[in-house]
Amino acid sequence: MKTYSKIKNLIQSGLGEIPCDLKLSNVNLVNVYSGEIYNTNIYIEDDRIVSIDPEVQMKTKKSIDCGGKYAVPGFIDSHLHIETTLLSPEALSDVIVPKGTTTLCADLMEIANVCGIDGIKALLNSIEKLPYRTYIEIPSRVPTAPGLETTGGIVGLNEVIEALDWKETISLGELDPSKILFKKEEYLKKIEAALSRRKIVNGHAIGITGIDLNVYSASGMSDDHECVSFEELLERIRLGMDVFIREGSSERNVERLIKGVVENKLSYEHLMFCTDDKHASDIKSEGHINYNVNKAISLGVPPVNAIQMATINAARHFRLEDEVGSITPGRKADILIVEDLNNIEPSMVFFEGKLVAEQGKLTSSKVSSEYPHWIKNTVKFNKTITPKSFEIKSKSKNSTKVNVIELIKDQIINKWTTEELEIKEGLIKNNLQEDILKLAVVERYGKTGGIGIGFVKGFHIKDGALASSVSHDHHNIVCVGTDDYNISQAVNEVKNIQGGFVLVKKGKVIGKMNLPIGGLMSSHDSASVIDEITNLNNLTREIGCTLAAPFMTLSFISLPTVPELGLTDIGLVDVLKHKIISTEIKI
Numbered sequence: 001m002k003t004y005s006k007i008k009n010l011i012q013s014g015l016g017e018i019p020c021d022l023k024l025s026n027v028n029l030v031n032v033y034s035g036e037i038y039n040t041n042i043y044i045e046d047d048r049i050v051s052i053d054p055e056v057q058m059k060t061k062k063s064i065d066c067g068g069k070y071a072v073p074g075f076i077d078s079h080l081h082i083e084t085t086l087l088s089p090e091a092l093s094d095v096i097v098p099k100g101t102t103t104l105c106a107d108l109m110e111i112a113n114v115c116g117i118d119g120i121k122a123l124l125n126s127i128e129k130l131p132y133r134t135y136i137e138i139p140s141r142v143p144t145a146p147g148l149e150t151t152g153g154i155v156g157l158n159e160v161i162e163a164l165d166w167k168e169t170i171s172l173g174e175l176d177p178s179k180i181l182f183k184k185e186e187y188l189k190k191i192e193a194a195l196s197r198r199k200i201v202n203g204h205a206i207g208i209t210g211i212d213l214n215v216y217s218a219s220g221m222s223d224d225h226e227c228v229s230f231e232e233l234l235e236r237i238r239l240g241m242d243v244f245i246r247e248g249s250s251e252r253n254v255e256r257l258i259k260g261v262v263e264n265k266l267s268y269e270h271l272m273f274c275t276d277d278k279h280a281s282d283i284k285s286e287g288h289i290n291y292n293v294n295k296a297i298s299l300g301v302p303p304v305n306a307i308q309m310a311t312i313n314a315a316r317h318f319r320l321e322d323e324v325g326s327i328t329p330g331r332k333a334d335i336l337i338v339e340d341l342n343n344i345e346p347s348m349v350f351f352e353g354k355l356v357a358e359q360g361k362l363t364s365s366k367v368s369s370e371y372p373h374w375i376k377n378t379v380k381f382n383k384t385i386t387p388k389s390f391e392i393k394s395k396s397k398n399s400t401k402v403n404v405i406e407l408i409k410d411q412i413i414n415k416w417t418t419e420e421l422e423i424k425e426g427l428i429k430n431n432l433q434e435d436i437l438k439l440a441v442v443e444r445y446g447k448t449g450g451i452g453i454g455f456v457k458g459f460h461i462k463d464g465a466l467a468s469s470v471s472h473d474h475h476n477i478v479c480v481g482t483d484d485y486n487i488s489q490a491v492n493e494v495k496n497i498q499g500g501f502v503l504v505k506k507g508k509v510i511g512k513m514n515l516p517i518g519g520l521m522s523s524h525d526s527a528s529v530i531d532e533i534t535n536l537n538n539l540t541r542e543i544g545c546t547l548a549a550p551f552m553t554l555s556f557i558s559l560p561t562v563p564e565l566g567l568t569d570i571g572l573v574d575v576l577k578h579k580i581i582s583t584e585i586k587i
Contacts, residue, residue: 002330006046010330013045019059020045022353024335027071032312032326035304042071044333047352051329064348066337072307072344073326074102074334074351075289076314078244079137079174079202079225079274082123083110083520084470084555086513086529087280089134090126090367094526095280097131098357099288100346102334103324104132105274105314107173107202109139113473114378114518116142116153117163124168126369131356133334135318137173137202138163140190144176144473145560148580149568151474152378152445160190164197170318171222174204176561178578180219181212191220200318206413207563207576209235217241223317225274228253228411230260237270242317244274245309247292249282249549250556252410254295262300272314277472279552281530281537290344303341371523376516379469379477379495380446387484390440392428392453394584399423401585403572404436405557405565407458407547412556416564417457418585428584432482435460441558442477442491443569444469444519450569454583456480456557459550463506464543465490468551469499469519471558476569478558501551503539511539 002010013020024042029052031037040054051058077096082104085092096104111119120139127134142155155163163169172194179187194201205216206226217239225244227233233243247254254273261271273292275283287294289310296306315325324332333353336346349357356364394400399420406415419436422429430438439456443449459466465481467490477494481487486504493502493509499519503511513532515522522529533551540550547553559575560566566573571580 006048010045010048010050013043013058014050016059019061020050021061023058023060023063024071024337025063025065026068027066027337028068029071029327030073030304030307030341032073032304032308033328037070037304039068042327042335044353047332049327049329049331049333052327069347070338070341071327072100072336072338073311074324074336074349075100075293075310076103076105076272076325077101077275077289078105078272078314078317080104080106080276080278081110082106082108083518084277085280085283086515086522086533087526088369088517088521088523089123089130090369091522091524091526091529092280093131093366094362095283096288097349097351097362098346098360099283100290100336100344100349101288102132102349102351104134105137105170105318106134107137107139109142109173109473110475110520111518112139112142112153112155113144114152114475114520115375117155117159119153119375119518120163122371122375126367127168129367131351131362131364133324134168135170135320136163136166136168137171138169139173140175140187141179145568145573145578148560148570148573148578149474150443150445150448150450150476150570157186157189161193164193164199169199170320171199172201174202174225175221176204176206177208177212177216178561180216182578188219195220198319203241204561205236206561214239225276227257228413230257230264233257233260234264234266237266242270242272244272245292246274246276247295248275248277249279249552250410251276251412254292255299258296258299258301268301268305268309269313272309272317277552279533279549280526281533282549284526284530294343297342366525371517375518377498378519379444379498381444381495382446382449385442385488385491387488389451390438390453390484390487392583393426394423394428396423400428402428402455402583403565403581403585405439405454405456405567407456407553412559412562414557414562414564419455421455430455430482432462437461437480437482438484438487439557439567440479440487440491441471441567441569442479444476444495448569452567452569452571454567454572458547460544460546462544465504466540466545466550466554467491467494467502468554469494469515470551470555472556473559474568475519476558478554480554501536503536503543505543510542511536
């Protein structure tokens with residue numbers, strides 16, 4: 001916010017009455033407004049830019065010669081869930097800021113599903129001390145699917161209205177089509193509350209087209225981050241919806257979408273980037289928004305256009321262009337100094353006029369925060385979990401048909417298939433030879449004790465189980481395994497550690513990762529977390545799992561809003577019809 005004193009200082013420094021705080025000299029400025037690149041100097045007073053005029057020479061307290069390197073605006077992640085990085089907001093600084101991300105547009109629905117609006121507030125306690133900026137896309141659907149799942153917290157209409165008036169809030173968070181097409185009053189009133197405050201509404205238009213998409217857009221949806229094909233992207237652009245092109249750990253959409261954009265010569269004006277769900281280990285090894293930018297450039301997007309998608313396009317979309325998204329007078333001085341525009345790896349990162357990262361490392365001291373006890377005590381069972389908890393009984397004699405969730409490589413959407421499974425002693429059995437494994441979701445808030453049981457294809461586990469307290473969006477315990485004993489061992493260990501990932505081999509726990517903050521995030525530093533998840537992912541190979549990010553994949557299976565099937569603690573969900581169906585197909 002530009003206060004009177006800040007405005008006056010900007011004017012005085014620009015007129016030469018007082019010296020500026022910092023001059024970045026001899027830079028090749030990437031001007032995202034004009035699309036030009038030209039040599040100039042950047043003058044900064046406090047946290048804002050005073051001048052980019054190449055002809056002017058101003059008084060300054062400090063000068064840094066940038067040696068002709070490029071000056072690029074700080075990158076914006078248009079949509080992510082901080083919780084799915086597995087890092088606290090404090091630890092996240094280490095991995096995103098050196099990569100050039102200075103602004104996050106975060107939907108904190110994961111912690112809200114566990115702890116309600118108090119969980120959101122707990123995560124926001126430290127944001128003003130961090131070397132990056134967080135804007136809030138206030139969660140619109142907690143729970144995501146009322147009646148189809150059990151959550152720890154609820155964010156109702158009154159809480160949303162309260163949060164829309166927070167200074168950090170920029171939008172109503174992603175809202176799935178079922179809330180609109182079924183004309184659910186609570187969600188329509190949430191949309192009204194956002195629009196009446198001139199705040200946008202984020203979409204989640206997975207799998208819908210035609211008149212349904214038109215109606216969805218007409219209700220006030222501004223964007224979508226769920227496109228997996230160019231045809232879907234183009235349909236949304238035609239309707240006036242902007243598209244966030246996503247590259248997460250298990251949702252790899254940049255290559256396919258950008259290839260379509262380039263081949264069809266589509267304008268870049270309504271495109272921007274997001275990560276949505278990306279583990280810290282992948283951010284560290286690949287990059288954050290700079291990875292999306294570099295990938296787009298490698299696929300034929302001109303560098304200036306790719307940079308615009310990561311900066312000014314996002315700022316305009318969220319109505320923040322007066323504050324961020326460009327290196328222009330009056331805007332926040334979020335600036336990346338980079339040597340090669342075809343491969344953006346910042347040598348220096350400035351956030352609000354301060355050097356916060358250099359040569360891939362933070363320059364500022366790390367911020368630490370204390371989290372309340374209640375947020376670290378969220379896994380509770382109201383009944384004992386044993387192998388019998390996961391039996392599926394059938395009245396059929398020798399075999400029966402079941403509905404199966406089949407994974408699709410590099411996507412969170414899945415395929416609904418059916419399989420014939422053997423029955424022994426009245427119980428439906430897995431088929432390990434065909435990779436049909438048992439899948440279970442266990443209610444973990446001590447409310448109902450519900451357990452949803454189904455089958456999944458695509459994990460290739462031979463003898464063991466994986467379990468996680470990260471399961472979107474309700475975050476009950478989700479587990480996949482070869483038999484009921486392995487599954488029960490894994491689920492009980494998740495409770496023992498009060499949230500996290502567990503790997504079981506032949507009935508014994510051989511790997512685990514503690515995520516005590518809401519059962520979603522680690523309290524460790526980024527380096528430790530990256531080592532832990534990397535080692536655990538590698539360890540899954542010992543039980544035959546072939547997935548690149550098995551725990552991320554596992555966390556999405558339970559989504560009741562991502563086609564075609566989801567599994568919650570209440571049961572198997574037909575996502576498009578928004579109803580519980582039986583795992584066994586009864587004739």
